[in-house]
Amino acid sequence: MFNLPETSFNFGGDEYIYAEISRDMRVESNFKALAITEEVRKRNIPGIIDVVSSNASYLVRYNPDVISARDLLVYLKEIDLTKSDPARLHLPVRIVEIPTWYDDPVTQEYSRRFQNRHPEPGLSNFEYVMKVNGFTDKEAFIERHSQTPYLITMVGFLPGTAWHFPLSHHQNNIIQSPKYDSPRTDTPERAIGLGGAFNVIYPVNGPGSYQLIGRSAVPVVDPTKRLADLMETSFLARPGDIWKYRPITEQEYNQIKVETEEGGYRYKMKNIMLSPLEYLEKGETYIRELMEDF
Structure with a gap:
């Protein structure tokens, strides 16, 4: 029988309760945080202003004039108990394809621009990530990275930034990398970065310290709402x-970019019901089943 990690609760001033499910990043902790925050929203408890899930925790902001901290804590502990059995959790989520130009010239140029901040200035970010993960063949690296599905565990930092963690039970299959010694002052929008085991797509130009390994052909934020899937x-x-990278050529990258600029691009998506219990019991077999026909 599987049980999800036990949560510890802490007060943050007069308006916040911080719930920590685990200190380290664990996929099952994220499943629990997602399930709890969704349930809190559904209950529409008077006094709750906002609830936000993170990698292995969640934060609740409340109005102490409407609900006391102690009463709210009773609610949260009761919800927490109902979401500790993975057999009772089913998360409606989407699988989304991210067409990606790996080792593109723009991220190569940014590697050169900020090489004085990098742990190995003589290597591009892409070459560095290959090296620290033991790859000598570029195509083998791209295949490993793109074959792994990534779970969005947290959204934040810049609006639209998604921190996504590899869905894999085999640690040897997880690509990881140290960050920059000192952050870049600029990063190209739609650049794909890697820091530790986390991946991120920078939604807009801005600072960053993750290693840049390629560029998404599609935006992850669209304030103009010209794309049907982001309206x-x-x-x-x-x-x-769950995000799944698909390697593309320069020609396909440019073609997709034109489609997005004209507003006609449609993201490849698949709605699924994610089962934490099946993930824990079946491991890689369950991950392969999720990705069938995608």
């Missing part, structure tokens, strides 16, 4: 969704 919120990322 509802302007943001592609949803906590709990």
